Amino acid sequence: MRFGIVVFPxxxxxxxxxxxxxxxxxQDAVFLWHKDRDLQRSDAIILPGGFSYGDYLxxxxxxxxxxIMEEVxxxxxxxxxxxxxxxxxxxxTEVGLLPGALMRNRSLKFICEPARLRVERSQALFTRKYQxxxxxxxxVAHAEGAYFIDREGLARLEGEGRIVVRYxxxxxxxxxxxxxxxxxxxxxxxxxxxxxxxxxMPHPERASEAVLGGVDGRRIFEALS
Amino acid sequence: MNARVYVTLKRGVLDPQGKAVARSLGALGFGEVEDVRxxxxxxxxxxGKDPAAAKARLExxxxxxxxxxxxxxxxxxxG
Numbered sequence: 001m002r003f004g005i006v007v008f009p010x011x012x013x014x015x016x017x018x019x020x021x022x023x024x025x026x027q028d029a030v031f032l033w034h035k036d037r038d039l040q041r042s043d044a045i046i047l048p049g050g051f052s053y054g055d056y057l058x059x060x061x062x063x064x065x066x067x068i069m070e071e072v073x074x075x076x077x078x079x080x081x082x083x084x085x086x087x088x089x090x091x092x093t094e095v096g097l098l099p100g101a102l103m104r105n106r107s108l109k110f111i112c113e114p115a116r117l118r119v120e121r122s123q124a125l126f127t128r129k130y131q132x133x134x135x136x137x138x139x140v141a142h143a144e145g146a147y148f149i150d151r152e153g154l155a156r157l158e159g160e161g162r163i164v165v166r167y168x169x170x171x172x173x174x175x176x177x178x179x180x181x182x183x184x185x186x187x188x189x190x191x192x193x194x195x196x197x198x199x200x201m202p203h204p205e206r207a208s209e210a211v212l213g214g215v216d217g218r219r220i221f222e223a224l225s
Numbered sequence: 226m227n228a229r230v231y232v233t234l235k236r237g238v239l240d241p242q243g244k245a246v247a248r249s250l251g252a253l254g255f256g257e258v259e260d261v262r263x264x265x266x267x268x269x270x271x272x273g274k275d276p277a278a279a280k281a282r283l284e285x286x287x288x289x290x291x292x293x294x295x296x297x298x299x300x301x302x303x304g
């Protein structure tokens with residue numbers, strides 16, 4: 001299968017995602033320039049982390065207007081798998097493929113650390129190789145990662161099984177102590193109604209090889225194979 | 226024609242920057258400060274002379290790009 005990895009000016013996790021797809025998984029992978037409109041017959045699209053357009057105006061606000069995004073939205077609406085990581089998650093909310101928004105961390109600090117996470121029972125395509133309730137560790141690296149959604153929207157996400165991963169404490173509980181950034185309901189990742197579009201702040205591509213300290217993220221990329 | 230758009234976080238959405246500034250003002254002795262909300266000021270220069278038409282276009286700009294209405298409110302001033 002072929003992963004298409006979108007490259008915006010300011011993307012900086014694009015090569016990491018490419019490396020995991022190509023060298024760790026042994027799958028085909030191509031870079032998709034943001035000004036192009038051709039998804040090059042990709043089977044799955046990754047919107048990587050970074051600082052697209054320097055985070056001008058709001059994180060992801062300018063990137064979502066790139067020509068390639070029209071194609072990504074059409075692909076997603078046809079049921080194509082789309083994974084947005086970190087800045088990619090911000091872009092998915094800005095373009096309207098996922099609800100809510102990512103806000104400044106409550107601490108106002110850039111957080112760069114391993115995060116404890118719980119994989120929730122959800123519709124998400126990309127976590128189907130995990131057990132519901134499984135505890136994993138993935139790195140987070142963001143300043144604007146506090147997921148926000150209003151009460152109605154949260155109830156809807158919960159009711160529809162669209163919360164994909166939550167930040168948890170040492171006991172595996174989604175407590176205030178386990179919440180690194182102030183996200184509503186400890187949410188670290190969500191998915192679309194059909195489950196084919198997933199956005200998450202943690203970086204699975206940085207936890208896909210033992211040499212980098214863990215492989216808890218690898219199954220996200222293996223979900224489609 | 227000149228226009229200004231003010232974008233602020235909605236009431237009810239926590240503004241950690243505003244809180245930090247409020248605390249700092251308190252530490253400097255400005256004890257009367259009860260709350261601070263931070264926002265953005267966007268200045269625009271527009272073609273045309275019809276403020277009503279400009280207002281309608283600016284509303285559109287706010288909804289489509291300048292503000293994220295999930296978390297932000299906006300206010301438009303013309304002239």
